[in-house]
Amino acid sequence: MKYLDEFGDPELARRLLDEIHAVTTRPWAMMEICGGQTHSILRHGIDQLLPESIELIHGPGCPVCVTPLETIDKALAIAERPGVTFCSFGDMLRVPGSGRDLLSVKSAGADVRVVYSPLDALNLARENPDRQVVFFGIGFETTAPANAMTVHQAERLGIGNFSLLVSHVLVPPAIAAIMESPRCRVQAFLAAGHVCSVMGTSEYPPLAQRYRVPIVVTGFEPLDLLEGIRQTVVLLEAGRHEVANAYPRAVPDAGNPAAIAMLGDVFEVTDRTWRGIGRIPRSGWRLSPRYREFDAEERFAVSDVRTREPAVCRSGEVLQGLIKPHECAAFGKQCTPRDPLGATMVSAEGACAAYFAYRRLDLARRS
Structure with a gap:
């Protein structure tokens, strides 16, 4: 399969690993931003094949995981209307x-539906003009263009019974927040290739220079990740605080101009709260004034929800890269995929779910 099988070639992987071992002379700690990269790293055992002096720190790039608790509660309040x-x-x-999830609200009789595209929700609104149809728009720059296009279409077609509950967040401000934490150990970043395929790479050089860290745009297959790690180590060893693109087949430096234009029309930058991290200035999007009538938070007046995370859950520290999942006392005990305490154990991209799925329970038992 083009661009898949050839990026899992074991012989090429061995060569890249040999190069990484050859160029590594000092301990380095690098963060992979995306939860999809975390799962690929653990699924293929890449972290166990690297030199012991290279530590991979798992970052906050899981869209489900960083959706704040108060936004989940707003979704629950809207869904049961x-x-x-x-x-x-x-x-x-x-x-x-706070004590419930959308599945339990659905079980209690609410009309909660799984869709595969925001356009599916827009079609439901068009077919059911007597109902208010709300789509839960979460995620990073990757999923935002489709949500923006859907709101644009709703406005163009005059579908007034559609709205969007927005919880979009942006990667570059999160990198800045991580680097400004007094507990930060990150010396380099593996940037998320799919985010950069939308937004390009122009926002990263100022971050690399300001915080003196290399940033390498990286894909998701084993060879993509190994090449990204290799380029990162080369930059670290040379003391170069630069941006490199190790995923050129998918990421043009300019990104996707049409998607960027759509995002600029439908959304405006705002402060956002990240689950487990807190409020990061100018780290998210909300609907711009032209499209504000499609904002579900305003339509249903749910803006004043206040919540508190369960004390035993340390997913916030996991998202910041301060601890590994198995270092949380609840991991694999009170907190499992069947009965999760936090979003990092639920999401298909969550670090806790990855550790649970890929044989890392033994780490918790030994600790």
Whole structure:
């Protein structure tokens, strides 16, 4: 399969690993931003094949995981309203809010539906003009263009019974927040290739210079990740605080101009709260004034929800790269995929779910 099988070639992987071992002379700690990269690293055992002096720190790039608790509670409050059809991708249904999740609200009789595209929700609104149809728009720059296009279409077609519950967040401000933490150990970043395929790479050189860290745009297959790690180590060893693109087949430096234009029309930058991290200035999007009538948070007046995370859950520290999942006392005990305490155990991209799925329970038992 083109661009898949050839990027899992074991012989080429061995060569890249040999090069990484050859160029590594000092301990280095680098963070992979994306939860998809975390799962690929653990699934293929890449972290166990690297030199012991290279530590991979798992970052906050899981869109489900960083959706704040208060936004989940807003979703629950909207979903249980009479006359509402609440639409979401399936991975959000079991993310715990304050004592409940969307699946339990659905079980209690609410009209909660799993869709595969925001346009599915827009079609439901067009077919059911007597109901308010809400789509749960979460995620990073990767998923935002499709949500922006859907709102644009709703406005163009005059579909007034559609709205979007927005919880979009941006990667570059999160990198800045991580680097400014007094507990930060990150010396380099593996940037998320799919985010950069949308937004390009122009926002990263100022971050690399300001915080004196190399940033390498990296894909998701084994060879992509190994090449990204190799380029990162080369930059670290040379003391170069630069941006490199190890995923050129998918990432042009300019990104996707049409998607960027759509995002600029439908959204505006705002402060956002990240689950487990807190409020990061100018780290998210909200609907711009032209499209504000499609904002579900305003339409249903759920802006004042206040919540508190369960004390035993340390997913916030996992998302910041301060601890590994198995270092949380609840991991694999009170917190499992069947009965999760936090979103990092629920999401298909969550670090805790990755450690649980890929034989890392033994680490918790030994600790």
